[in-house]
Amino acid sequence: MPHIVVCFKWVIDETYLRRAPGGGLDFSSVDYKLSDYDRNAIEEAVRIRTALGGTVTGITVGPPEAAKGVKDALSRGMDAGVFIADPAFVDLDPSQTVSLIAQAVRNHVGPFDLIICGEGSGDLYAQQVGPRLAEALGIDCVAFATQISLEGGTLTAQRRLEGVIEVVTAPLPALVTVLPEINTPRIPGVKDTLMAGKKPVRTLAKGDLGATGGPRLQTLAVRAAAMERACEKFGVEEAEVIRFVDALKKRGVLA
Amino acid sequence: MAVLWIFSETTASTKELLGLGRELISAVGGSITVLMGPDGEGREEWAAYGADEIILLPPLADGLAMEAHIPVIAAAAAEEKPDIILLPATARGREMAPRLAQRLDTGLCSNCVAVRWSGGDIEMDRVVYGGAAIQTVKFLTRPVMATVAPKTFSPPVPEEGRSARLRELPPLAAGTVPGVRIVEKREKRRLARDLTQAKVVVAAGRGLEKKEDLALVEEVASLVGGEVGCTRPLSEELHWLPTELCIGLSGVSVKPDLYIGVGVSGQVQHMTGVRGAKVIAAVNRDENAPIFAQADLGIVGDLYEALPKLITALKK
Numbered sequence A: 001m002p003h004i005v006v007c008f009k010w011v012i013d014e015t016y017l018r019r020a021p022g023g024g025l026d027f028s029s030v031d032y033k034l035s036d037y038d039r040n041a042i043e044e045a046v047r048i049r050t051a052l053g054g055t056v057t058g059i060t061v062g063p064p065e066a067a068k069g070v071k072d073a074l075s076r077g078m079d080a081g082v083f084i085a086d087p088a089f090v091d092l093d094p095s096q097t098v099s100l101i102a103q104a105v106r107n108h109v110g111p112f113d114l115i116i117c118g119e120g121s122g123d124l125y126a127q128q129v130g131p132r133l134a135e136a137l138g139i140d141c142v143a144f145a146t147q148i149s150l151e152g153g154t155l156t157a158q159r160r161l162e163g164v165i166e167v168v169t170a171p172l173p174a175l176v177t178v179l180p181e182i183n184t185p186r187i188p189g190v191k192d193t194l195m196a197g198k199k200p201v202r203t204l205a206k207g208d209l210g211a212t213g214g215p216r217l218q219t220l221a222v223r224a225a226a227m228e229r230a231c232e233k234f235g236v237e238e239a240e241v242i243r244f245v246d247a248l249k250k251r252g253v254l255a
Numbered sequence B: 001m002a003v004l005w006i007f008s009e010t011t012a013s014t015k016e017l018l019g020l021g022r023e024l025i026s027a028v029g030g031s032i033t034v035l036m037g038p039d040g041e042g043r044e045e046w047a048a049y050g051a052d053e054i055i056l057l058p059p060l061a062d063g064l065a066m067e068a069h070i071p072v073i074a075a076a077a078a079e080e081k082p083d084i085i086l087l088p089a090t091a092r093g094r095e096m097a098p099r100l101a102q103r104l105d106t107g108l109c110s111n112c113v114a115v116r117w118s119g120g121d122i123e124m125d126r127v128v129y130g131g132a133a134i135q136t137v138k139f140l141t142r143p144v145m146a147t148v149a150p151k152t153f154s155p156p157v158p159e160e161g162r163s164a165r166l167r168e169l170p171p172l173a174a175g176t177v178p179g180v181r182i183v184e185k186r187e188k189r190r191l192a193r194d195l196t197q198a199k200v201v202v203a204a205g206r207g208l209e210k211k212e213d214l215a216l217v218e219e220v221a222s223l224v225g226g227e228v229g230c231t232r233p234l235s236e237e238l239h240w241l242p243t244e245l246c247i248g249l250s251g252v253s254v255k256p257d258l259y260i261g262v263g264v265s266g267q268v269q270h271m272t273g274v275r276g277a278k279v280i281a282a283v284n285r286d287e288n289a290p291i292f293a294q295a296d297l298g299i300v301g302d303l304y305e306a307l308p309k310l311i312t313a314l315k316k
């Protein structure tokens, strides 16, 4: 029966980001959430376990506050969690995150058959951790899957590329990243949340793992994207709609 | 002086990367190398578009995917130490680039949308937080690596009479063969027209009650010579329209003269894909819908009332 490892991240909910005066970002009223793409990754792991048996171990890297994310992820059906926690583990370079996860998988998770990652994280969306992790662990990688199945030690995945759908196979253990269309993530109920509190979580501190090396990129600035436009509003009455069409013509965007 | 490598699987993205590459290299001097599959198809063009060298990769065994080139490219890059490696931010590029970066132990800027030199360093911009913000990064390691957002840089104007050196990379002596095998390949139905090239895009959102109502949106689009696009719920959840028509973070970015969102709320993940439109218009019955803060013109009202009137007005 397969042992599936899922990677997930507790991220800033972008809905609450505001533009600060001066063009920066105002994080003062932000809330956090389990990255949307990772909900699909967890759902897929749980779906396979429900069909084939086995266990699902979730793994995340983050500051101590991300413990909420571990509980959220467990409420979605995972069996156990590994939480690599340190106040410094915020906005790590993907290579650093991968170094930590790879060490934890090798030394603290035990043999596994499949690693599932979301296609990217909902905050920085670098889409690097999955493919990099496969290289770090020396296993095969299939990115952007829209359908997966396991049978007799082989992963079969359908993946979506530009203009073509490829069906591929890979020997296990392997890593797959999944697109949101692969499934519809469940919404955990009260019972799921209560059960999540009873599931085992292994917390690993910085000292339990080796060095990660320095960051490979340096962030120089994060600016709010300029989106505001001065909207001229029109009503829905016939005369208003005609005025709307005239306004479009005046701007030269209608022939 | 800088040595820049490009790896891409399609002609269109190779041209765009050559456009960006030439811009970067002309500022500091250096050379551009294009790595490509062993058939070398289309390589005659690359010299005119700015390539100084073409490297042909060794043939892949049957059933192996493009990613199987990774070990050879990584070994060559480790040996020859190019300063910059660019790949397109296509599905293939977004898988291969991080795997190459991991092998080369270097940093990667994913889905870069702008590039510039700043005091001898390369700076790149990328979109973060679902489109709400732009992050600017610089590189602390070499090679500098990036995947480049499609349709962001223009192909260079070809220059006749340029030539490029040609060389072949041998297979790795002790290469391990990857386990991933392609067992089936299906061409996706090509859409008749390309949303990213359209002058007018009319996007249908969740405000539509049923699939048949798309006819209204289609009629508006055809009257203004435009194409229909949609928000993600319509393509991914309701499956009313194909995935290729989803606009936004997980879909395509469009740059039309005019974008009209019909029953579209204006969430950042969608709007990040229409930011490049010259004029943004909206039809929404909720006057507080976020789209109005990001639009130039908007009809506040029920689309089932507004669209028939709009169709009449456009026919005049």
Ligand SMILES: Cc1cc2nc3c(=O)[nH]c(=O)nc-3n(C[C@H](O)[C@H](O)[C@H](O)COP(=O)(O)OP(=O)(O)OC[C@H]3O[C@@H](n4cnc5c(N)ncnc54)[C@H](O)[C@@H]3O)c2cc1C
Binding pocket: A036, A037, A122, B204, B205, B206, B207, B208, B230, B231, B232, B233, B234, B246, B247, B248, B249, B250, B251, B262, B263, B264, B265, B266, B267, B268, B269, B270, B283, B284, B285, B286, B289, B301, B302, B303, B304
């Ligand atoms: C990680 C992630 C990635 C995403 N990527 C994308 C993406 O690439 N593209 C994308 O589009 N979305 C994406 N989304 C989803 C996005 O956040 C929004 O949920 C989506 O864009 C909303 O679509 P909508 O505007 O059609 O629907 P809704 O938000 O439901 O809005 C419907 C609007 O229609 C209006 N309306 C209803 N009835 C009428 C009527 N009769 N007349 C006029 N107006 C009416 C309502 O007032 C409302 O404003 C992503 C989300 C996440 C989390």
